[in-house]
Amino acid sequence: MAQQIGHGYSSGTARRFAAAALAFVLFLLAPLAASAESAPIALDMRVAGDEAVTRIVIEFDKPVEVSHRLLDRPWRLVLDFNKIGYGFDAEAVNTSGLVSGLRYGDMGGNHSRLIFRTRHPFKIASIESRPDRETSRHNVVIDLVAAGADEFADAMDRSLTTGAVVNSVEKRDRLGSVRQDDRPFTIIIDPGHGGIDNGAKGVRGTLEKDVVLEFARTLRDRLSRYDGAQVFMTRDSDVFVSLSDRTVFAREHQADLFISVHADSLRQHGVRGATVYTISEKASDEVAAAVAANENLADSVAGVENTEEFEGVSDILVDLARRETLGFSVQFARLAISDMKGFARLIKNPHRYAGFRVLKAPDVPSVLIELGYLSNKDDEHLLNQKEWQNGLADRLANAIEKFAALSSRDIESSVAAGQ
Numbered sequence: 001m002a003q004q005i006g007h008g009y010s011s012g013t014a015r016r017f018a019a020a021a022l023a024f025v026l027f028l029l030a031p032l033a034a035s036a037e038s039a040p041i042a043l044d045m046r047v048a049g050d051e052a053v054t055r056i057v058i059e060f061d062k063p064v065e066v067s068h069r070l071l072d073r074p075w076r077l078v079l080d081f082n083k084i085g086y087g088f089d090a091e092a093v094n095t096s097g098l099v100s101g102l103r104y105g106d107m108g109g110n111h112s113r114l115i116f117r118t119r120h121p122f123k124i125a126s127i128e129s130r131p132d133r134e135t136s137r138h139n140v141v142i143d144l145v146a147a148g149a150d151e152f153a154d155a156m157d158r159s160l161t162t163g164a165v166v167n168s169v170e171k172r173d174r175l176g177s178v179r180q181d182d183r184p185f186t187i188i189i190d191p192g193h194g195g196i197d198n199g200a201k202g203v204r205g206t207l208e209k210d211v212v213l214e215f216a217r218t219l220r221d222r223l224s225r226y227d228g229a230q231v232f233m234t235r236d237s238d239v240f241v242s243l244s245d246r247t248v249f250a251r252e253h254q255a256d257l258f259i260s261v262h263a264d265s266l267r268q269h270g271v272r273g274a275t276v277y278t279i280s281e282k283a284s285d286e287v288a289a290a291v292a293a294n295e296n297l298a299d300s301v302a303g304v305e306n307t308e309e310f311e312g313v314s315d316i317l318v319d320l321a322r323r324e325t326l327g328f329s330v331q332f333a334r335l336a337i338s339d340m341k342g343f344a345r346l347i348k349n350p351h352r353y354a355g356f357r358v359l360k361a362p363d364v365p366s367v368l369i370e371l372g373y374l375s376n377k378d379d380e381h382l383l384n385q386k387e388w389q390n391g392l393a394d395r396l397a398n399a400i401e402k403f404a405a406l407s408s409r410d411i412e413s414s415v416a417a418g419q
């Protein structure tokens with residue numbers, strides 16, 4: 001449900017709306033002269049006040065439509081927009097009063113999001129979108145007041161049932177509708193993170209989301225030389241894609257192999273080297289458990305609620321598919337490691353396993369490759385080198401070709417013998 005609010009509301013009216021605690025959608029009825037062509041740009045952002053009352057002002061160059069919701073653990077105010085640009089200096093935003101942090105970015109499908117993290121539970125006293133006559137800008141003004149945890153929880157529940165949820169990948173069905181035996185071997189490359197979710201950050205400022213996208217493109221280009229393959233990427237720009245959308249994407253394309261590409265950060269800064277992860281309920285070791293726990297937070301970092309995947313498929317069928325699929329995943333992990341060896345530095349015990357949500361498609365062989373760890377400065381240095389990326393992409397492409405050439409019988413027997 002959405003309420004339309006024109007400007008010029010009295011504060012009493014605004015308070016009554018807040019008391020209703022609905023998710024608002026604000027429209028500013030602007031002159032048609034304001035072009036709808038280019039996205040509005042958030043030019044400036046100010047946070048002022050104390051821990052009892054805090055005002056957030058976001059200045060746009062043109063009218064915007066915004067919806068909001070609350071999330072907890074940690075307490076957050078999520079603002080959703082149609083695509084906007086970010087012209088403000090994020091470093092200069094004064095996180096004070098109730099606000100302790102800011103995160104923003106694109107969510108895919110023409111959506112943008114700003115997330116304010118708060119120090120305490122809060123409620124929204126008012127939220128308005130109004131023109132500023134002096135500057136001829138358009139301001140979104142939000143007043144937050146401190147509240148009890150119960151009050152927050154109630155407001156959050158209401159905002160979740162009425163607020164808009166942004167969580168979808170555009171459907172790109174470039175495959176034929178019927179699976180053919182002679183169809184090309186289909187590889188999904190999944191660059192981790194994106195948009196509002198930066199992933200890890202290197203000592204020298206490298207962002208995981210950027211470096212893995214660059215590598216994914218390199219690998220895709222390398223694979224395009226291979227006739228028998230077709231390659232799709234879960235994202236090819238700086239957008240957020242939820243974990244379940246990544247696996248759904250792979251399943252929709254009836255993928256033969258899903259490779260999620262990452263370069264995470266570890267608490268142990270000395271640990272470095274490429275690692276290939278496959279799925280398992282029980283983690284192989286502490287590092288694997290930590291990496292998986294961190295990866296599985298990606299949706300909640302972006303303010304997306306987890307949704308249960310694979311509804312409507314019986315558990316037994318899923319189990320059977322999983323067991324067979326796991327054999328393929330493990331087989332590919334071994335091929336990838338043996339081909340990367342000699343070129344890339346590998347972590348000790350380079351095949352590890354843990355409960356990664358993004359590897360959960362029951363019928364698509366899936367691995368997650370950490371190219372290296374951005375918490376290690378030597379790895380960060382390598383990851384930024386084009387030559388190194390090319391070399392590693394070559395090795396992985398070789399492994400993928402070998403994997404594609406293997407018959408399922410070979411894989412099953414090798415798993416029976418070696419697993």
Ligand SMILES: [Zn+2]
Binds near residue numbers: 192193208262295
């Ligand atoms: Zn990652």
